[in-house]
Amino acid sequence: MSDLAIELRGVGKNYRYFTLNNIDLKVPEGQIMGLIGPNGAGKSTTIRILLGLVHQDSGEVRVLGHRMPAEQIAAKWDVGFASEDMRLYDAMTLGWHMGFMQRIYPNWDAVYAQVLLKRFGLRADQRIKGISHGQRVKATMLLVLARKPKLLVLDEPTTGLDPVARHEILRELTAVMADEGRSILFSSHNTHDVEQISDQITFIDRGHIIDSMDKEVYLDRWRRLRLEVPHGVELPVLPGIIGVQQNGRLAIATANAYVPDLANAYESRGARVQRIETMTLEEIFVANVEHSREGVEA
Amino acid sequence: MKGSAVGRLIWKDWQMGRVPILITMVWGAAALCIVPWGSQSAIVTGGVLFFIPLILMAHMLPLVGIGNERKNKNLAFLMSLPISSIQYTTSKLISSLLIFLIPWVTLVSAAVLLVEIRGVVPRGSIPVLMILAFMPVIGFCLITGACLVGESEGWGIAANVFCSSTYGLTWYFMTQTPALMANVTSPRVVWSSTSVTVLATEVSASVLLLGLTYFLQSRKRDFT
Structure with missing residues (x-):
């Protein structure tokens, strides 16, 4: 078993109008990696490759030691994934979703699920259709967290949330990391959220990783x-x-x-x-992207 | 212990499909209740009303169960579970077939029994009844395949429109085929070679469509 939660080596994916180029990314166990990039940078494609939903054209991907996409089922037992464009079933209640997950995941922590239910101000008997966007995101996070995954992959999870809801989610993610064996890959274009919780930062733009290092080193060097x-x-x-x-x-x-x-x-x-x-992380991000684009255009 | 999540997906679809199954069964049973009144208008009305829920189920089930799951972004939630894209396809094909075939088998069996026992409609109509009843099955397989492989609402709707338009045309050609209609009024069931060939073609087409769907899905490299 490798001590890397995520390892991408030379990963490439070609689409008609977009190319993911030679992506190298390592997330050690117990670390939170913030993946920052503008819209269309390749964050979601990278994450889909990580989950085995998109097959890379080149390169190697390992998630929790499993080769992807070949061993995606084995890997996904220990991966909790939530994305901004993920929706639960409107006609069903949160309680129904919790029951559904509990039947799938042997590690489902019913006590923790109840704690989260209370902490997030959710009700199990409420239909998903009748709840706000913020509550939907929290409900999704509850379903992801209560299954106790070793790796959390979060694709823009805080998009569209009010500051209080964002704070609640980020606080819970930080609490999750009390278990040192856990790791998080957190993708966002909101640098403020990433700056709050990440140990390491990777900048991605136009299908290239333009920089990747420890957050403190970033803040120190820029x-x-x-x-x-x-x-x-x-x-x-x-x-x-x-x-x-x-x-x-x-x-x-x-x-x-x-x-x-x-x-x-x-x-x-x-x-x-x-x-x-x-410089703030946002300023570093913007400067980094502009510098990278100038280099490409030159 | 880690089991297969496929079973849970089928169970989930089954839970969501119980109401449509119930509605289809009640509607179909009510239609069959009209037939024994015996008049020609009762037989025609009951017959037409009998096929409506079968066709509705065949068309709506894939559009709602597969198309809407993608449109409503529930698919991302499902694919976060420990399943592969081909396992998702397997679960969808099994659950959809199950939800569709339970009312279909029940209602078609009830219709055949009604013809056999009550004698209001000649027994010779059973082969034609079976051929007609299998048409929504082909429609179901085609629309299911379009929804799964096409990955967009447009393909599902196109398949739906295509099937809806084809039913009337097929029924017309059936009535114009003497080899199929010759024994409709016969007091006993006559399986002519034409009836058997048409029925076998329908069954083969259904199996082929499902097989093709599975094959195309298994070759996909991207599942988004």
Whole structure:
């Protein structure tokens, strides 16, 4: 048994208007990986490949040590999957769905299911048809969590939720991780949610993984340097600086491998460093995507 | 212990299909109750009303049970369970056949018994009755295949419209085929070679359609 919950090596998938290219992704057991990308980046395709619903054209996929898609049934016993476009049966009650899952999954934790029912403010006897979007998402999460999966794969689970419902879901996910053997792959374009709970971040855009590393390392390495550039001074091209926006005497340099020496290098060439700012994950994400696209277009 | 989730999917469909089964049976039984009144209009009315629930069931079951499951995005929920796409297909074919064939077998048997026992309708009509009764079975197999393989509501509706239009045409050609109609008024059941051939063709077509559906589904690389 590998100590990786998810391992994708050189995975590719060709569609007429979209190609998933050479995807390498590793999620160690006990980690939360945030998969961030704009709409149409390839997040859902990657997740469908992970679940064996889409067969990759090239590369290798292992989920909890099982080869996908060949061993998808064995893998899916221990995988809890929820996605934004997943719906329960409108005509049935949540209680009916809970009974359905309980009959399938031997690990179903009925006590925990009742706890979640209360915590999420849901009622087992209510038909799915009559409940709000937020409650539907919570109901889906209840069904996923109470089966006690070793791996949770969540595709945009918080989309369309109000802040309170989002907070409830994220809190529960964090609680789930108290069991160290569990892992989560959390896909979203909402960087705020991902930033809150993830240990590792992967950025994906236009079918390519553009970066993947520890969240803290990301936040530590990315900086924005606000510079004052006197007349006649030309800013040098420095390693670790991925972009400079200059407007008159003011310039903003974005660093993806920040070290204090960068500021010294600008100062030594005559520029004045006004401020060095940390960046939010969203800012890093946008800068990263833009940089990646510029590289491709160049 | 981990068992097969396929059985649970069939059980789920069975639970959801109980009401349509009941409605079909009650409707079909009520139609059959009209026939023994004996007048020609009662026989025709009862006969037509008898086929309506069979056709409705044959057409609506795949559209609702398979098409709507995809349209309403329940499929993503099902495919998160420990099943493969071919297991999903297997469960759908078994559960749909079960839900369709229970009222079909019951009602067709009741109709045959009614002809045999009450004698209001000549026994010679039984081969034609069987041939007519098998037409919704072919329709069911075609629409089920279209819904599963086509992966869109459009294919299901197209198959539905095609079948609905074909029934009237087929019935017309049947009445124009002397080899089929010659013994309809006979007091005993006569299985002519033409009747047997038509019936065998219907059964073969149904089996072929289901087999083709299974084959095409098993070759799919993407299940979305």
